[in-house]
Amino acid sequence: MFGKGLLKGLKITIGRFFGKKSTVQYPEKRLPLPDRFYGKPDFHYDKCIACNLCVNACPNKVITLGTDTVEKKKVVTGYHFDQQYCLFCGLCEEACPKDAITFTDDFELTTYDRNTIGIEFVKQEQVDNKIKEIKQAAAEKAAAEKAAAETKVQTENTDKEQTTNKEGGA
Amino acid sequence: MENIFVNAAGGIRNLLESAGLPGLAVDLIVLTVIFVAILVFVLLNVLWLVYMERKVSAFIQCRIGPNRVGPMGLFQTIADTVKLISKEIIIPKNTNKKLFLLAPVMIFMPPMAVFAVTPFGKGMVALDLNIGVYYFVALASLSTVIIWTAGWTSNNKYSLLGSMRVVAQMVSYEVPLLLSIVGVVLLTGTLNLTGIITSQQSVWFIFLQPLAFLIYLIAAVAETNRTPFDLVEGESEIITGPFTEYSGMGFAFFFLAEYANVLLVSMLASILFLGGWLAPFGLTFIPSWIWLLLKVYLMIFILMWLRWTYPRIRIDQMMAFCWKVLVPLAIVNIFVTGIGKYLYESVRW
Numbered sequence: 001m002f003g004k005g006l007l008k009g010l011k012i013t014i015g016r017f018f019g020k021k022s023t024v025q026y027p028e029k030r031l032p033l034p035d036r037f038y039g040k041p042d043f044h045y046d047k048c049i050a051c052n053l054c055v056n057a058c059p060n061k062v063i064t065l066g067t068d069t070v071e072k073k074k075v076v077t078g079y080h081f082d083q084q085y086c087l088f089c090g091l092c093e094e095a096c097p098k099d100a101i102t103f104t105d106d107f108e109l110t111t112y113d114r115n116t117i118g119i120e121f122v123k124q125e126q127v128d129n130k131i132k133e134i135k136q137a138a139a140e141k142a143a144a145e146k147a148a149a150e151t152k153v154q155t156e157n158t159d160k161e162q163t164t165n166k167e168g169g170a
Numbered sequence: 171m172e173n174i175f176v177n178a179a180g181g182i183r184n185l186l187e188s189a190g191l192p193g194l195a196v197d198l199i200v201l202t203v204i205f206v207a208i209l210v211f212v213l214l215n216v217l218w219l220v221y222m223e224r225k226v227s228a229f230i231q232c233r234i235g236p237n238r239v240g241p242m243g244l245f246q247t248i249a250d251t252v253k254l255i256s257k258e259i260i261i262p263k264n265t266n267k268k269l270f271l272l273a274p275v276m277i278f279m280p281p282m283a284v285f286a287v288t289p290f291g292k293g294m295v296a297l298d299l300n301i302g303v304y305y306f307v308a309l310a311s312l313s314t315v316i317i318w319t320a321g322w323t324s325n326n327k328y329s330l331l332g333s334m335r336v337v338a339q340m341v342s343y344e345v346p347l348l349l350s351i352v353g354v355v356l357l358t359g360t361l362n363l364t365g366i367i368t369s370q371q372s373v374w375f376i377f378l379q380p381l382a383f384l385i386y387l388i389a390a391v392a393e394t395n396r397t398p399f400d401l402v403e404g405e406s407e408i409i410t411g412p413f414t415e416y417s418g419m420g421f422a423f424f425f426l427a428e429y430a431n432v433l434l435v436s437m438l439a440s441i442l443f444l445g446g447w448l449a450p451f452g453l454t455f456i457p458s459w460i461w462l463l464l465k466v467y468l469m470i471f472i473l474m475w476l477r478w479t480y481p482r483i484r485i486d487q488m489m490a491f492c493w494k495v496l497v498p499l500a501i502v503n504i505f506v507t508g509i510g511k512y513l514y515e516s517v518r519w
C-alpha cells in the first residue's frame with residue numbers, strides 16, 4: 001500500500017522520541033576507556049636505566065633523555081617529554097626493557113599555553129637523592145671492602161701465630 | 171481564567187474612558203496594546219519553538235539536546251539570539267543595499283498581520299474580519315515576494331536559485347492549500363474564522379474533511395519550507411538558499427520568521443479542522459485559549475515529527491506531487507463535499 005513506508009518511519013521516530021537516550025553527559029559521566037588506550041604518558045624514575053632505547057624508538061623525537069655518570073653508574077638527570085609532537089604510537093613503551101615509560105588513560109591534554117604542554121618528568125631532588133644513594137652505596141661498598149680486607153689480613157696474621165704456636169708446642 | 175484577557179482589555183478601555191479621552195483615541199490605544207500583546211505572544215512562542223525544535227530533533231535522534239544554558243537549556247535560544255545580534259551585518263558587494271536590508275525587516279510582516287485576525291480564544295480576536303480566511307491566504311503568500319527580494323538582491327547564484335525555488339514551491343502549494351480550505355468553507359458558508367470555529371460545535375471538521383486536513387497538512391509543510399519540502403534551503407545543494415548572504419540579525423530574522431510561519435499554519439489548522447478554542451468532551455473548565463494553545467502545539471509537534479522523520483525530496487518530485495496528486499485530490503474533495511452537502515440538505519428537508 002502506498003504510504004506504508006511513511007507511516008513506518010513515523011512509528012520508528014516516535015519510538016525513538018520516547019526511547020532511551022544514548023548521550024553521555026561528558027564531564028560528569030564518562031564512557032569506559034579500552035585497556036590499551038594511550039593517554040597522557042607516565043614515567044617511573046626508579047625503573048629507568050637510562051638506556052636511551054625509547055629515545056631511539058620514537059619516530060618524532062619527542063623524548064630527550066639527560067644522563068650523567070656518577071661513580072661509574074648512569075643516572076637519569078632529565079626526561080623531557082615534548083607532548084605536542086607525540087602521536088601516541090606507543091613505540092617508546094614497547095622499546096623500554098624496564099617498563100619505565102607507560103601511558104595512562106587521561107586524555108584531557110589541553111592547556112592554555114603552548115609552553116606548558118611538554119612534560120619534564122624528572123625532579124631535581126629525585127636526581128639528588130639518586131646521586132646521594134649511589135654515592136652512599138659506593139662509600140658503603142668501599143668501606144665494606146676495606147673492612148673485609150682488614151679482617152682478611154688479621155685472620156692471616158692470627159693463622160700465622162697459631163701455626164707458630166703449634167710448631168713451638170710440638 | 172476564561173475571560174482574563176478579555177477583561178484586561180475591557181479594564182483598560184474603561185480606565186481610558188473614565189479619564190475622559192475621546193472615543194477614537196481610546197480605540198487606538200486599546201488596539202495598540204492588543205497588537206503589542208500579540209507581538210509579544212508571537213515572539214515568545216517563536217523563541218520557545220526554536221528550543222522545542224532542537225529538543226524534539228534531539229529526542230528523535232536519541233540525544234538530549236540543549237541542556238547547559240539555564241535550567242534544561244531553556245535559555246539556549248536567548249543566548250543564540252544575543253550572539254546573532256552581536257554579530258556584524260555583512261553586506262556583499264554589488265547588492266541592492268536598501269532592498270537587501272529591507273527584506274529581513276519585512277519578513278515578519280505577513281505573519282504578524284495575519285495574527286491580527288486569528289481568534290486566540292473565545293472573544294479574543296483583535297479584528298473580527300468577516301473575510302478572515304481570504305485575508306489569511308492573501309497575506310501569507312506575501313512571504314514569497316519578500317524571500318524572493320532577499321534572494322534577488324543578494325547577488326549570489328545560490329540565493330537566486332533558492333528564491334526561484336521559493337516562488338515555484340510556494341505558488342504551487344498555495345493552490346492545494348486553498349482548495350483544501352474551500353471544503354471547510356463550503357460546509358460553513360462563511361469566511362469568518364470565528365464563524366468557522368463556532369460551526370464546529372457538534373463535530374470537528376477533521377472528521378468531516380479528513381482528506382482536506384491531510385492535504386492542508388502537506389501543503390502547510392511545503393508553505394513553511396520545512397523538510398521534506400525544504401528545497402529552498404537545501405544545504406547540500408544551495409547552501410541556505412536565499413539566506414546565504416545574510417549574517418547576524420538579518421539571518422536571525424529569517425530564521426525566527428520561519429517559526430512564526432509554523433505557528434501561523436498550526437494555528438490555522440487548529441482553527442479550521444480541530445475546532446479552534448472549542449473544548450472537546452465538554453471540558454469547558456479549562457479556558458478556551460489554553461485549548462487553542464494545546465491544539466496548536468499538537469499540530470506543531472506533528473510538523474516537527476514529520477521534519478525529523480523524512481529526508482528531503484527532489485524538486486521535480488515535489489512539483490509533480492503537488493500538481494499531479496494534491497491538486498486533483500483537493501478538487502475531488504471539493505466535489506465530494508459539495509455533493510455530500512447537497513444530498514444531506516435535500517434529505518433533511
Ligand code: SF4
Nearest residue numbers: 058086087089090092
Ligand atoms: S608514543 Fe610514539 S611518538 Fe609518543 S613518545 Fe612514544 S614513541 Fe614517541
Ligand code: SF4
Nearest residue numbers: 048049051052054096
Ligand atoms: S627505554 Fe625505558 S629504561 Fe631505557 S631510557 Fe627509556 S624509559 Fe629509561
